[in-house]
Amino acid sequence: MTDALSYFAMGWLDPWLLMLTAAGTFAGIYIGAIPGLSVTMAVSVLISFTFTWPVNDALALMAGIYMGGVYGGSRTAILLNIPGAPSAIATALDGYPLAKRGEAGIAIGISTVVSVIGGFVGILALAVAAPAISDFALMFAPRDYLLLAIMGILLVGSLSGESLAKGVFSGALGVLIGMVGLDPMTAEQRFTFGSVNLLGGIPYVAAMIGFFGVSEALVQLHTLHMPAIKQQVSRIVPSWKLVKRFLPLSLRSSALGVIIGALPGTGGDIAALMAYDQARRTVKNPTRPFGEGAYEGLVAPESANNAAVGGAYIPMLTLGIPGDAVTAVIIGALFIHGLKPGPMLMIETPHLFWYTVGNLTLANIFLLIFGLTGIRFFTRIVECPKGILLPLILVLSAVGTYAIQNNPVDIYWMLGFGLFGYFLKMYGFEVGPVILGIILGPLMDVSYRRAVISVEDSFPAFLWDLVSNPLTAALTLALAALLLAQTPVASLWKRRR
Amino acid sequence: MNVLRRRRAGESVFGVLLLLFSVLAFVQAYRISGFSSISSAGVFPMAAAGAMVLSAAAVIAGNRRMRPPTDHGGAESVARRFFTDVAPPAVLAFIALVVLYMLTLDWLGFVVGSGLFLFGGITLLHRRGLVSGLLISAASLAAIYVVFRLVFSVVLPAGRLFQ
Known part of the structure; x- marks a missing residue:
């Protein structure tokens, strides 16, 4: 316990780490607030600069950016009706009508406070649940990891894309990219075309920066000259009475956010939309009708999306399976720092877990401070023209990719993925599943083959294993339900009901 | 009733290109170790490429159900639309x-x-x-x-x- 506390406080007592967490949170808020600059883009571009840093420094910065970025999107959703990040889509539904009524200041204040409440609920869940899940995860067989990973890719593909087919394609493409190089079990060459450069695989950070940095920047060119709408913001700090009134809803939505965030493949955006929907169905007397400026429509998604941050860290740290696209990028960073997220991480390096919990808590406190101050400075930054911002992002993307191995070939990979990602996005494909596929592909491959080898290469025995063990059977059932929910059978059944 | 969105200019061609890429990937995956064993190095790449082939085919089928990119049709007006909407x-x-x-x-x-x-x-x-x-x-x-x-x-x- 004393050890855990000392690890928890490590980031609080070291001025440099404290500064990095604060800087990450600050940068996250502002990057998340700029429409088109997602938190995934920020994390993937910025982590490339941290590979030479000590792991604690890199983790401190990442925790801040993630926490700040998820919250930052709400600002422009309220002020401009443009969600700065996907997790703020639901926030705009009632946030912007509030701003139009001249209540932008209070709306921002409330969203800040409930985001912080949600953040604390998520962190608490992480601190309590992760050690227990980690112990439980030691019982997981390779087949269970395989099922969890497939579920993660399918969830992110089906929930956030235009169609299941496009989600599956993106996820499978990511898996294929993750397969390039030497097979980890037999050292056979896969998709190397005889090139020595491909033996080590495709650098996944180049893929991440290409898909999230370059392609997003290119897509933003289509909205280059969108006029900025300026809003008057007066008082920000909400009254205690108001906070007290929305506290039960905030806690309820936070609990939902933690659960959604902890599901492999689903993140803050899905959590926020589900919490909004849940609030609309359960709140009897909202301040105003939903969609016309109800504070409840702001409280629910903002609590849930920040609670999902702590939730997303749970499968990442305990199972090595990313909760969403941002945690997929963070897992990539942990690999490069020589760490292997999964149940053994909690046993071999418990200090890292408690250090992360401490950092997230610290980032949440900074979120409250930065969220309730500096609104004038904020409006200036958000008004920074995209004509300046986009070339800068591309320079940072190129430099960040080069910094990983000082190899110009990585930049060409990044460029190729960026251009491909641009067309994928233009035609309605999500790039999140690609990244999840790249990270989860090798895990799925090894898990599947270990599972099959354990039954002496007998496919019927492998299939029997999927339904005979209670834990595996539950996961198989969940996966089958997920697949079935995407078929016409499910919609037919819903219509009949 | 659901109203399907209009197909974006070039979306059909992009779908076909994805399918071709997926088929090539499948052939390459098959070349790793063929169907020699269900735990060989090529099984998972084949499964991933197979999923790509099937989903790309489903995407093409979905594209065909959408309304065309322009009301007047014709390759020239679609190309013009492509350079206006997708790649100005x-x-x-x-x-x-x-x-x-x-x-x-x-x-x-x-x-x-x-x-x-x-x-x-x-x-x-x-x-x-x-x-x-x-x-x-x-x-x-x-x-x-x-x-x-x-x-x-x-x-x-x-x-x-x-x-």
């Missing part, structure tokens, strides 16, 4: 600049390559004149250099041209 000239010009920058970065080095790219990019997109473009790009370049090279000690491309 400004986007293509910027993409060309990005490609040029990234391909020459190792040769020109960070300072010259990024300086030229920032100046070109900001002048093209921000459109406030050459002097404004020059000042903003110089200030941005200096800020990036100070933060990443001097504060965080990130290795930046030195440039083979000047060595």
Whole structure:
């Protein structure tokens, strides 16, 4: 316990780490607030600069950016009706009508406070649940990891894309990219075309920066000259009475956010939309009708999306399976720092877990401070023209990719993925599943083959294993339900009901 | 009743290209170890490529159900739509600049390559004149250099041209 506390406080007592967490949170808020600059883009571009840093420094910065970025999107959703990040889509539904009524200041204040409440609920869940899940995860067989990973890719593909087919394609493409190089079990060459450069695989950070940095920047060119709408913001700090009134809803939505965030493949955006929907169905007397400026429509998604941050860290740290696209990028960073997220991480390096919990808590406190101050400075930054911002992002993307191995070939990979990602996005494909596929592909491959080898290469025995063990059977059932929910059978059944 | 969205110009061609790519990937995956064993090195790549083939085919089928990109049809009007909606000239010009920058970065080095790219990019997109473009790009370049090279000690491309 004393050890855990000392690890928890490590980031609080070291001025440099404290500064990095604060800087990450600050940068996250502002990057998340700029429409088109997602938190995934920020994390993937910025982590490339941290590979030479000590792991604690890199983790401190990442925790801040993630926490700040998820919250930052709400600002422009309220002020401009443009969600700065996907997790703020639901926030705009009632946030912007509030701003139009001249209540932008209070709306921002409330969203800040409930985001912080949600953040604390998520962190608490992480601190309590992760050690227990980690112990439980030691019982997981390779087949269970395989099922969890497939579920993660399918969830992110089906929930956030235009169609299941496009989600599956993106996820499978990511898996294929993750397969390039030497097979980890037999050292056979896969998709190397005889090139020595491909033996080590495709650098996944180049893929991440290409898909999230370059392609997003290119897509933003289509909205280059969108006029900025300026809003008057007066008082920000909400009254205690108001906070007290929305506290039960905030806690309820936070609990939902933690659960959604902890599901492999689903993140803050899905959590926020589900919490909004849940609030609309359960709140009897909202301040105003939903969609016309109800504070409840702001409280629910903002609590849930920040609670999902702590939730997303749970499968990442305990199972090595990313909760969403941002945690997929963070897992990539942990690999490069020589760490292997999964149940053994909690046993071999418990200090890292408690250090992360401490950092997230610290980032949440900074979120409250930065969220309730500096609104004038904020409006200036958000008004920074995209004509300046986009070339800068591309320079940072190129430099960040080069910094990983000082190899110009990585930049060409990044460029190729960026251009491909641009067309994928233009035609309605999500790039999140690609990244999840790249990270989860090798895990799925090894898990599947270990599972099959354990039954002496007998496919019927492998299939029997999927339904005979209670834990595996539950996961198989969940996966089958997920697949079935995407078929016409499910919609037919819903219509009949 | 659901009203299907209009197909974007070039979406059908993109779907077919994805299918072709997926089929090629499947053939390459098969070449790793064929169907020799269900735990061989090629099984999972084949499964991934197979999923790509099937989903790309489903995407093409979905595209066919959508309304066409233009009401008048004809390859010429679709091509015009493509260069308006998907790849307008400004986007293509910027993409060309990005490609040029990234391909020459190792040769020109960070300072010259990024300086030229920032100046070109900001002048093209921000459109406030050459002097404004020059000042903003110089200030941005200096800020990036100070933060990443001097504060965080990130290795930046030195440039083979000047060595």
